[in-house]
Amino acid sequence: MPVSTTALLRTARRFTASSSSFSKHSLRSFASTARRYEINKVFPSAAAAIKDLRSNSTLLAGGFGLSGVPDTLIDELEKNPQITNLTVVSNNAGVDGGGLGKLLASGQITKMIASYVGENKIFERLYLTGGIELELTPQGTLAERCRAGGAGIPAFYTPAAFGTAVQTGQLPTRYNPDGTVAQFSTPREVRVFAGKSYVMEEAIRGDYAFVKAFRADRLGNCQFRYAAGNFNGAMGRCAAVTIVEAEHVVEVGEILPGEVHLPGIYVTRVVQSTTEKAIEKYTFARDPADVPGVGGVRERIVRRAAKEFKNGMYANLGIGMPMLAPSYVGPEVEVQLQSENGILGLGPYPREGEEDPDLINAGKETVTLAPGAAVFGSEESFGMIRSGRIDLTILGAMQVGMYGDIASWALPGKIKGMGGAMDLVSNPARTKVVVTMEHCDRKGGPKILKQCTFPLTGQTCVSRIITELGVFDVDFEAGLTLVEIADGVTVDEIKSKTEAPFAVADDLKPML
Secondary structure, rough: OOOHHHHHHHHHHHHHHHOOOHHHHHHHHHHHHHHHHOOOOOOOHHHOOOOOOOOOOOOOOEHHHHOOOOOHHHHHHHHHOOOOOOEEEEEOEOOOEEOHHHHHHHHEEEEEEEEEOOOOOOOOHHHOOOOOEEEEEEHHHHHHHHHHHHHHHHHHHHOOOOOOHHHHOOOEEEEEEOOOEEOOOOOOEEEEEEOOOEEEEEEEEEEEEEEEEEEEEEEOEEOOOHHHOHHHHHHHHHHEEEEEEEEEEEOOOOOHHHHOEEOOOOOEEEEEEOOOOOOEEEEOOOHHHOOOOOHHHHHHHHHHHOOOOOOOOOEOOOHHHHHHHHHHOOOOOEEEEEEOOOOOEOOOOOOOOOOOOOOEEOOOOOEEEEEEEEEEOOOHHHHHHHHHOOOOEEEOOOOEEEOEEOOOEEEEOOOOOOHHHHOOOOOOOOOOEEHHHEEEEEOOOOOOOOOOOOOOOOOOOOEEEOOEEEEEEEEEOOOOEEEEEOOOOOHHHHHOOOOEEEEEEEEEEEEE
């Protein structure tokens, strides 16, 4: 059993009292020797902490957008351009000139495993021109692959991505410089449990993990702050060497046992963070009437979407129009909003000057927390989603098929990534999936189709479509029924702007 330094000193003092030959120098030497055996994972610098990182390694990096990103460690790695050919696992690759975007620009990354490219132009260009391999993975699947790797589980089955290019192996992982596809993804095994199809995914294990913590002690215990936890806990558990940069390196005991989010058993090294936290999208509270793009067509859609909320619901909202819907919900309805980056109980946007880099939503916008909110890691967030704990999700879409298929994440020649959308639509029996979108695309073409032509987000999952022209209910076998119609709109007009056939409800109602 380990013996504390205090106990050793006590023993030494008793020995000194009984032996004049045991000098004060000997006592100090004895105490110094005893302290050498304490656990101390704190390294003097980021340079010392990554000294043994080599080329061809698999590196896991926490963070979501720019929140919870281990920038100090990334910046140090950028200073070592001889370390190349890295496979990096992260939800996204930062932004141009920030986060992992720096390692993309320096050419040190040759493969990314991620769920989202987003607005990172360097990332998108490298992928589409053959400069980097990309294994796009649904966000919840990515979190669970890391969680499973840390728990010693080699593979698992998930409902997310069934019937999509991820499952069928038709997702390009590498392009040629001329834009043709050089390599496709690997098809996934499918099994049926209780009548539902599931996709097998393999766990992820890394050589190194870079983690950002709010506080850490010399034992490696870590505490995360608000939504900055995101992927950091899952990543920190599934690497051979986990290196943590902490905003505050504290004494043992300062982090209370119930506040430890990543126990020290998973952590190899701790360094002091020396970089300032950044915010990607400053979003502030404003009157809905003052928000650009709201009014007319979009406001009609958003106001109708707000009627989907019922008292006591748990709801997840996509970026764009769906995020505006709560502004039109009356005080008689209390809904808890969930964000897949690790928040249950989203509050409104903050007032200018009150923004917090550790509080962002899935759209990477600054947010606040409502009273009674809870925060957690992305792996738990998606557990809630896949298991159907979320009553309602409202998403935007590029196309919706007549039997409830949805395409929302990729266009020809462009790539954003599916993020968490494939997980959000994976349990339509438990979670009502509502799409809000303008009825036609920018060229005037229909977006409600017989069959989606863009890559699918999910099959037979959308149960309601809300556009500026009306509201459709979707039966996964019978197809579409127009149940509400906007003021001043005729059924013939809707038919002329809708490729898919649809029935008209006998009690067709006005869209309010």
